[in-house]
Amino acid sequence: xxxxxLSSFLTVSIFLSALLLIxxxxxxxxxxxxxxxxxxxxxxxxxxxGTLPTTNPAFAAFNFSTMAxxxxxxxxLAPYDTVVLMISTETVPLSTxxxxxxINWVDGGGKLIIYDSETVPSVDxxxxxxxxxxxxxxxxxxxxxxxxxxxxxxxxxxxxGNVTYYIHTTIVPTGGWSDSVGxxxxxxxxxPHWYGHIKAQNYYSYxxxxxxxxxxxxxxxxxxxxxxxxxxxxxxxxxxxxxNSVPNSTxxxxxxxxxxxxxxxxxxxxxxxxxPETKGAMYYDVTIKAYCYTEDTYVSVSITxxxxxxxxxxxxxxxxxxxxxxxxxxxxxxxxHPFKQxxxxxxxxxxxxxxxxxxxxxxxxRDVAVVNVALSKxxxxxxxxLSINVTVENQGVEIIPTPEQRETFWSMGDVNRDGYIDDIDxxxxxxxWLSTPGAPNWNPDADLNKDLIVDADDLKILYPNYGxxxxxxxxxxxPTETFNVTAYTNTTAIETQTITNLPAGATQTLTFxxxxxxxxxxxxxxxxxxxxxPGETDTADNSCTDGWVKVTVAGDINGxxxxxxxxxxxxxxxxxxNPNSPNWNPNAxxxxxxxxxxxxxxIIGVNWFKT
Numbered sequence: 001x002x003x004x005x006l007s008s009f010l011t012v013s014i015f016l017s018a019l020l021l022i023x024x025x026x027x028x029x030x031x032x033x034x035x036x037x038x039x040x041x042x043x044x045x046x047x048x049x050g051t052l053p054t055t056n057p058a059f060a061a062f063n064f065s066t067m068a069x070x071x072x073x074x075x076x077l078a079p080y081d082t083v084v085l086m087i088s089t090e091t092v093p094l095s096t097x098x099x100x101x102x103i104n105w106v107d108g109g110g111k112l113i114i115y116d117s118e119t120v121p122s123v124d125x126x127x128x129x130x131x132x133x134x135x136x137x138x139x140x141x142x143x144x145x146x147x148x149x150x151x152x153x154x155x156x157x158x159x160x161g162n163v164t165y166y167i168h169t170t171i172v173p174t175g176g177w178s179d180s181v182g183x184x185x186x187x188x189x190x191x192p193h194w195y196g197h198i199k200a201q202n203y204y205s206y207x208x209x210x211x212x213x214x215x216x217x218x219x220x221x222x223x224x225x226x227x228x229x230x231x232x233x234x235x236x237x238x239x240x241x242x243x244n245s246v247p248n249s250t251x252x253x254x255x256x257x258x259x260x261x262x263x264x265x266x267x268x269x270x271x272x273x274x275x276p277e278t279k280g281a282m283y284y285d286v287t288i289k290a291y292c293y294t295e296d297t298y299v300s301v302s303i304t305x306x307x308x309x310x311x312x313x314x315x316x317x318x319x320x321x322x323x324x325x326x327x328x329x330x331x332x333x334x335x336x337h338p339f340k341q342x343x344x345x346x347x348x349x350x351x352x353x354x355x356x357x358x359x360x361x362x363x364x365x366r367d368v369a370v371v372n373v374a375l376s377k378x379x380x381x382x383x384x385x386l387s388i389n390v391t392v393e394n395q396g397v398e399i400i401p402t403p404e405q406r407e408t409f410w411s412m413g414d415v416n417r418d419g420y421i422d423d424i425d426x427x428x429x430x431x432x433w434l435s436t437p438g439a440p441n442w443n444p445d446a447d448l449n450k451d452l453i454v455d456a457d458d459l460k461i462l463y464p465n466y467g468x469x470x471x472x473x474x475x476x477x478x479p480t481e482t483f484n485v486t487a488y489t490n491t492t493a494i495e496t497q498t499i500t501n502l503p504a505g506a507t508q509t510l511t512f513x514x515x516x517x518x519x520x521x522x523x524x525x526x527x528x529x530x531x532x533x534p535g536e537t538d539t540a541d542n543s544c545t546d547g548w549v550k551v552t553v554a555g556d557i558n559g560x561x562x563x564x565x566x567x568x569x570x571x572x573x574x575x576x577x578n579p580n581s582p583n584w585n586p587n588a589x590x591x592x593x594x595x596x597x598x599x600x601x602x603i604i605g606v607n608w609f610k611t
Contacts, residue, residue: 033268035082035111039065041072047088048118048139050238053245053258062265069093074101082265087116091124099127107227109270116185117238121464130191130224134235135215137203141451142182143175144209146201148217150279155197155221155263165263167256168249178240178253185235186218187281189355194281197221210450211411214358216285223275230269283320284356288327290314293364294337294397304328324354333363338535340364343474366535367395368481370528371507373546377586380516381554385592388512390528394481394502401470409470413462415445419470421462429458484531487512489524516551523548553611555604557587563607571600
């Protein structure tokens with residue numbers, strides 16, 4: 001009988017081992033609704049600071065272990081119901097087969113909790129079945145920001161009466177969560193299977209932040225059921241947490257973070273899954289603004305969405321968007337200034353969006369002018385030529401970054417605020433190295449993360465942005481103009497030339513040549529006209545007139561209608577002169593070769609006494 005029992009036991013063991021080989025790692029069935037056996041990969045601690053708590057009595061019900069990245073495989077995952085990835089690199093150090101084992105483990109009933117505290121620039125999550133991208137500030141040390149619970153559930157809620165799940169959020173803007181929100185990572189794009197729990201305004205999206213760049217609030221805490229398992233993403237900065245942190249919402253700095261971590265462990269899944277899935281994390285918010293560089297202020301313009309007027313004017317926040325949408329602003333602002341481009345660089349008044357961001361339409365004054373027309377001579381012999389110099393100016397307003405953009409760019413490393421992040425900024429940090437307020441070499445502008453000391457953390461902010469300029473970074477470009485200029489004699493066009501990419505505030509001089517062959521003797525008015533550029537409203541200065549020029553018999557230098565001694569005297573006075581000579585007389589240069597000599601004298605001789 002004993003042999004039969006032993007034989008049956010061996011048969012069952014072999015059968016279960018075979019199932020493990022066939023189906024991979026499948027978490028064992030649990031008797032509770034929460035996590036029990038938890039493994040950290042590779043550790044409960046984040047390399048840049050903070051440790052998920054495990055030693056407080058509130059965590060006594062859980063068995064905690066650690067596992068190296070290299071040891072992640074189906075067999076090693078099998079004993080655990082919960083895996084916590086503590087990611088600190090841009091690329092998760094798992095091979096393709098390890099990734100497959102981990103995903104299969106979740107599908108079979110595992111809970112995977114992902115932390116990526118302060119990992120920059122962001123983590124590649126393309127290997128997940130439900131991929132996402134995030135925007136990560138890194139270690140800014142920004143102890144402010146704000147959070148919003150979009151969904152109250154068993155991962156946490158904002159109802160003070162629900163003591164078990166209550167999370168205290170009102171203390172976030174005043175630093176009550178330290179830098180866990182200001183430095184948190186938020187979703188930019190995500191798969192539709194992710195559902196949102198908490199949205200955050202971090203270093204980039206909280207308006208009072210020195211790093212605010214218009215990024216809207218993003219998801220910092222999300223979840224996604226997968227097969228029989230569950231994914232949970234936590235983008236909070238865990239700097240304030242320690243192994244003995246108390247999960248209590250009344251405890252400043254680390255208490256609420258620790259409580260969210262506890263709720264993640266207690267969260268049921270599989271057949272006990274109870275999360276409501278009310279808000280897909282792929283939903284995003286978009287802010288539409290308009291800014292006029294001419295007036296140097298934000299302006300109010302109407303907004304059309306997906307081809308239909310919304311009835312809203314800028315600035316306006318469109319919430320809970322899904323998929324791709326278009327937004328259109330008018331071609332001119334209320335003061336008639338034309339649209340130039342969006343802050344993304346898009347030059348159409350319609351922009352296509354598919355992710356959270358602030359989109360600003362820029363308007364500015366477009367104006368070209370002919371500021372001078374100068375003739376090489378006032379009397380020209382019939383059949384000879386003269387030069388017409390036309391000076392034009394782009395009188396449009398130079399695009400100047402907004403104060404908001406300059407402040408953001410400073411926080412990226414532009415210590416001297418000149419619009420460039422370069423060696424000068426590096427040297428300024430060096431000059432203020434390890435200084436604090438009151439020190440003789442203290443420079444508050446070198447303290448990029450505002451932690452009241454200039455150190456390596458400030459260089460860490462600068463170096464990824466080295467070489468950037470503010471105009472390119474914000475897609476401002478230069479307000480250049482390309483247009484045609486035509487010179488006229490009376491109403492007859494002499495010639496048309498093209499000005500190409502003339503920068504705002506710049507001038508350019510064009511030289512036109514008028515050959516008078518075929519024109520009757522007499523007085524002619526010379527002018528120049530610049531074409532109107534799109535959106536230009538001030539067109540009065542697009543034309544300029546220089547008076548008149550007289551076409552007469554060749555050799556009639558003084559323009560009295562006859563070639564005689566008076567002209568010969570003028571020729572003698574200017575004899576052998578050129579444009580740089582004090583006695584230069586351009587009218588005496590009959591041939592137009594920029595020297596008065598025998599060639600001009602010969603023409604007078606041929607036409608002597610002619611009228």
